[in-house]
Amino acid sequence: VASSRSTIYTVARESGVSIATVSRVMRNGSGFSEATRERVLSTVAEMEWVPSGAARGLATQRTGILGLLFPDIGRGDEVDQESPRYVDEVIRGAERAATAAGDAVLIAATRSTSGRDLAFSVASKVDGLVVLAGSLSEPDLTSIARSLPVVVLANNTTQHELDSVGTDGQAGSRSVTSHLIESHDHHDLAYVGGPTDCPDDEERFAGYQAALGDAGLPVPDRPDAAGDFTRPGGGKAMTALLAERPTPPRAVVFGNDEMAMGALAVLRQRKLRVPQDVAVTGFDDIVPAAHLRPALTTVRQPMRQLGERSIEMLLQRIADPQGPRSSVVLPTQPVLRRSCGCTARARTAGDAR
Amino acid sequence: VASSRSTIYTVARESGVSIATVSRVMRNGSGFSEATRERVLSTVAEMEWVPSGAARGLATQRTGILGLLFPDIGRGDEVDQESPRYVDEVIRGAERAATAAGDAVLIAATRSTSGRDLAFSVASKVDGLVVLAGSLSEPDLTSIARSLPVVVLANNTTQHELDSVGTDGQAGSRSVTSHLIESHDHHDLAYVGGPTDCPDDEERFAGYQAALGDAGLPVPDRPDAAGDFTRPGGGKAMTALLAERPTPPRAVVFGNDEMAMGALAVLRQRKLRVPQDVAVTGFDDIVPAAHLRPALTTVRQPMRQLGERSIEMLLQRIADPQGPRSSVVLPTQPVLRRSCGCTARARTAGDAR
DNA sequence: TTGTAGGCGTTATCAT
DNA sequence: ATGATAACGCCTACAA
Numbered sequence: 001v002a003s004s005r006s007t008i009y010t011v012a013r014e015s016g017v018s019i020a021t022v023s024r025v026m027r028n029g030s031g032f033s034e035a036t037r038e039r040v041l042s043t044v045a046e047m048e049w050v051p052s053g054a055a056r057g058l059a060t061q062r063t064g065i066l067g068l069l070f071p072d073i074g075r076g077d078e079v080d081q082e083s084p085r086y087v088d089e090v091i092r093g094a095e096r097a098a099t100a101a102g103d104a105v106l107i108a109a110t111r112s113t114s115g116r117d118l119a120f121s122v123a124s125k126v127d128g129l130v131v132l133a134g135s136l137s138e139p140d141l142t143s144i145a146r147s148l149p150v151v152v153l154a155n156n157t158t159q160h161e162l163d164s165v166g167t168d169g170q171a172g173s174r175s176v177t178s179h180l181i182e183s184h185d186h187h188d189l190a191y192v193g194g195p196t197d198c199p200d201d202e203e204r205f206a207g208y209q210a211a212l213g214d215a216g217l218p219v220p221d222r223p224d225a226a227g228d229f230t231r232p233g234g235g236k237a238m239t240a241l242l243a244e245r246p247t248p249p250r251a252v253v254f255g256n257d258e259m260a261m262g263a264l265a266v267l268r269q270r271k272l273r274v275p276q277d278v279a280v281t282g283f284d285d286i287v288p289a290a291h292l293r294p295a296l297t298t299v300r301q302p303m304r305q306l307g308e309r310s311i312e313m314l315l316q317r318i319a320d321p322q323g324p325r326s327s328v329v330l331p332t333q334p335v336l337r338r339s340c341g342c343t344a345r346a347r348t349a350g351d352a353r
Numbered sequence: 354v355a356s357s358r359s360t361i362y363t364v365a366r367e368s369g370v371s372i373a374t375v376s377r378v379m380r381n382g383s384g385f386s387e388a389t390r391e392r393v394l395s396t397v398a399e400m401e402w403v404p405s406g407a408a409r410g411l412a413t414q415r416t417g418i419l420g421l422l423f424p425d426i427g428r429g430d431e432v433d434q435e436s437p438r439y440v441d442e443v444i445r446g447a448e449r450a451a452t453a454a455g456d457a458v459l460i461a462a463t464r465s466t467s468g469r470d471l472a473f474s475v476a477s478k479v480d481g482l483v484v485l486a487g488s489l490s491e492p493d494l495t496s497i498a499r500s501l502p503v504v505v506l507a508n509n510t511t512q513h514e515l516d517s518v519g520t521d522g523q524a525g526s527r528s529v530t531s532h533l534i535e536s537h538d539h540h541d542l543a544y545v546g547g548p549t550d551c552p553d554d555e556e557r558f559a560g561y562q563a564a565l566g567d568a569g570l571p572v573p574d575r576p577d578a579a580g581d582f583t584r585p586g587g588g589k590a591m592t593a594l595l596a597e598r599p600t601p602p603r604a605v606v607f608g609n610d611e612m613a614m615g616a617l618a619v620l621r622q623r624k625l626r627v628p629q630d631v632a633v634t635g636f637d638d639i640v641p642a643a644h645l646r647p648a649l650t651t652v653r654q655p656m657r658q659l660g661e662r663s664i665e666m667l668l669q670r671i672a673d674p675q676g677p678r679s680s681v682v683l684p685t686q687p688v689l690r691r692s693c694g695c696t697a698r699a700r701t702a703g704d705a706r
Numbered sequence: 707t708t709g710t711a712g713g714c715g716t717t718a719t720c721a722t
Numbered sequence: 723a724t725g726a727t728a729a730c731g732c733c734t735a736c737a738a
Contacts, residue, residue, distance in 0.1 A: 707738105708738085712736105715730105716729105717728105718727100719726105719728080720726085720727085720728095721724100721725085722725080
């Protein structure tokens with residue numbers, strides 16, 4: 001009854017065996033008769049005993065918990081409904097993979113104040129950590145990586161010696177750009193980039209460059225405009241683009257969906273039709289992208305899989321702390337919709353070449 | 354260096370004090386000189402020691418971890434991008450509240466197979482559990498609630514004796530319905546409900562009834578059609594509604610957004626304009642709702658706050674296990690958009706009366 | 707098949 | 723201000 005007071009000793013006494021036997025039965029091991037097993041299990045159920053995770057953890061040196069550290073977005077209130085929710089997908093994937101392996105997932109967002117402190121308070125409770133890019137400073141990251149297994153989740157290849165998972169943003173960007181050129185026969189393109197020194201954006205721009213090169217078109221060495229990855233920024237960049245040229249570019253590749261959305265609004269105002277007058281593409285496939293008119297052609301990153309793979313890598317690392325460092329890059333997937341000129345029925349492209 | 358091997362003993366020896374002193378310093382307590390404090394702290398940093406959470410948990414009987422149990426949605430693959438993402442918001446809120454209190458959040462989705470097992474494996478690792486409605490069977494729930502503090506997160510008032518948080522769906526539904534009647538002067542309304550015996554839907558229908566009653570209109574005792582809470586279901590219900598009446602209802606209140614979206618498609622096909630010919634409202638404020646044309650008027654539930662409140666209640670319960678049961682109902686918020694007849698600029702209504 | 711006993715790394719209660 | 727030393731609840735050789 002007083003289940004909060006029952007321990008392995010209580011259960012052992014009640015079922016007339018030693019604590020070792022109770023332990024064996026609970027661990028599902030061997031070394032006990034079927035009769036004993038049943039007796040123990042029944043009293044366990046009867047007493048509603050749940051073995052203490054802490055005690056078990058102390059003895060086995062394994063908590064059975066994996067941590068997921070991510071930067072605190074959505075700091076604002078309820079408003080930012082549709083801001084980059086990719087973290088949620090990663091969490092889902094991580095949860096799934098961890099559960100499949102019999103572990104649980106502990107989540108923690110690094111807030112401005114905490115950072116290092118939080119990381120360490122979490123570190124003491126888990127067997128390993130998946131750290132999303134941007135949640136920790138480089139020094140903190142390497143420091144914490146010395147006291148427990150860490151896998152880094154970043155979009156761009158990282159040079160430190162930690163295991164890492166990422167996506168191939170360059171290939172995705174290259175793919176949609178090529179699509180614009182080859183399938184829709186557009187040759188007058190422009191690229192709107194994000195913040196300066198943003199590795200994600202650099203990668204995407206590189207893909208854009210590569211596609212132009214592939215097609216034998218002149219390759220620019222920097223984006224035609226910058227939009228800071230925000231919706232207003234995208235609008236302004238679009239406006240600037242229209243202002244500085246006699247005729248609008250036939251197609252504009254944006255570094256992310258938010259900017260593309262801002263541009264779409266500007267184009268509508270200017271009575272320029274998408275995709276008839278100007279084709280537009282984004283990056284990320286945020287939720288609203290599919291519901292815009294026209295629906296936005298973009299590139300999807302396999303967030304769920306990122307979560308899953310990162311956990312799998314972490315488990316691998318925990319199992320073999322000395323093993324060689326591994327780094328995985330997952331493919332991105334172009335999502336062709338109306339805004340690039342495809343028909344409404346166009347399906348997601350299969351390859352990310 | 355070999356931080357994985359350092360314990361409180363190592364640190365104590367290294368800094369020339371006893372483990373008790375190290376413990377005191379780490380706990381930020383009192384009973385040591387400033388000089389000692391600095392010395393200990395510096396060797397702690399030097400050795401990169403992180404106190405074992407398991408050991409600490411064993412000694413204090415507190416893990417510093419709160420669990421969040423939710424039903425496994427999104428079982429499909431990447432496809433269902435916009436399926437119930439409310440869980441994500443709840444998780445965010447929970448994480449925030451827990452971190453604020455110095456605790457961490459452990460998440461776990463109950464999959465078909467697991468259920469009870471998962472619940473117990475989680476139970477052993479946490480100080481308490483927030484259980485989302487539908488993740489556990491009633492017996493499992495009460496059973497697990499006997500071995501640790503539990504707060505139930507349900508949309509409808511639950512009758513069991515556990516602490517619970519929920520939202521006032523009835524008030525929300527009543528509010529939009531009244532809005533339809535009073536602000537837009539519609540008197541010929543219809544309600545499309547969800548699955549049979551769905552408490553959420555019953556609550557919302559009750560709100561609809563109440564609003565009609567308030568306005569002195571005849572009060573139906575059951576929904577005019579049922580749409581199963583799915584998009585196709587909503588479309589069929591709308592079709593049925595149009596078929597069985599000489600003239601379309603002037604306004605249709607849907608039990609959720611998905612159904613409303615299905616109906617919107619049907620109405621467009623039939624060349625019926627929304628809101629000019631038929632006004633439409635939904636419930637939930639799922640992400641696409643704001644991006645439809647017309648944008649969907651609906652009711653928003655404070656998911657983030659639900660997460661926060663539930664954690665706060667859980668902490669309260671942990672602090673005072675014997676305290677009286679408490680139950681909180683959070684207000685919902687009407688979101689007036691184009692589909693009910695409001696102008697595009699209409700803002701979210703303030704009160705949920 | 708079953709039991710005994712030592713150990714896991716902290717916290718907290720006593721002394722000193 | 724500091725130091726011994728029991729808990730804390732479980733796992734696991736090692737014995738029997």
